[in-house]
Amino acid sequence: MQERPPFKTLFAVPLHCEGCIKSVKSALSHVEGILNVDCHLEKQLVEVEGTAAPSKISASIQDTGKDCILRGSGNANSAAVCILETHAHNIENPVRGLARLVQVGPDFTIVDISLKGLASGTYQATIRQNGDISRGAASTGGVWEEDTRGSGARGKLGQIEVGTEGSGGIILDVGIAIWELIGRSMVLSSSTELSQQDDEATLVGVIARSAGVWENDKVVCSCSGKTVWEERVEQTGKGML
Structure with a gap:
């Protein structure tokens, strides 16, 4: 198998200030395979580039005490x-x-x-x-x-x-x-x-x-009218990881 090439993964994360960004970036700096982290305070999104698996990234973000939702990985149709x-x-x-x-x-x-x-x-x-x-x-x-x-x-x-x-x-x-x-x-x-x-x-x-990076950055679902965080609570109650 060839060497794993880098790809981008996008997460919704409740970011309230520059301190939140510093905390997330610090946690992700210890994850092997991450090349770059961009935090978008206004959109409440964290974009990660590297070879680390999405589950490793989300676990590290959650270790800071913040929840996160995977919003997209890779390119369109990938x-x-x-x-x-x-x-x-x-x-x-x-x-x-x-x-x-x-x-x-x-x-x-x-x-x-x-x-x-x-x-x-x-x-x-x-x-x-x-x-x-x-x-x-x-x-x-x-x-x-x-x-x-x-x-x-x-x-x-x-x-x-x-x-x-x-x-x-x-x-x-x-x-x-x-x-x-x-x-x-x-x-x-x-x-x-x-x-x-x-x-x-x-x-x-x-x-x-599923969505690629930046293909699905909506905050409110057009079907239910719920925010991504309200849907997160609902789906977690049903057993979703």
Whole structure:
């Protein structure tokens, strides 16, 4: 795999003064791979350039005591997102993970997966042939490209270790372009077999396009009329990371 090229990531962060900016920049100065940080006080936005994964950046910003919301990554048509949910019955908050995908070069994409609320153990991450998650992993088809490439299928992303606290994550560099993934599904499972929808240890989600840097800097949603921070509270209550 080629060396990861730098890319830009944009976060909404509640910045109130130059002291806030200094605090954020100081925290990010300790994150490996960050080349430049621009804070926009009036727009309440932080623009980061480098090779660090979005989850690493957001965690460092949150360590300052400030919340942050990812607003975009990479260039236009180069980013995607996948909300990973369990299809087990009678689960109040089914969301258990989030995958952020950013294409940073020709056929070169970063897959940044974060998980929570799972039983400890090893989970297999795969891209499936289609985006039908109506019956959980059982309706997503086989692993993408496994029928033609076997063990070399690009749909086999790798393993994620979940600790005793129920959380885990992994950052992968894969030889895939974003356009190849939109509309397919991602599955994480503790089993190598196709799981049924009532398997609590299996997560599924559809990969959808997301905004690039500066493609979505709105503060108020035109659909709900809520600010991004009001939506953040609402979505966090539903289990979103």
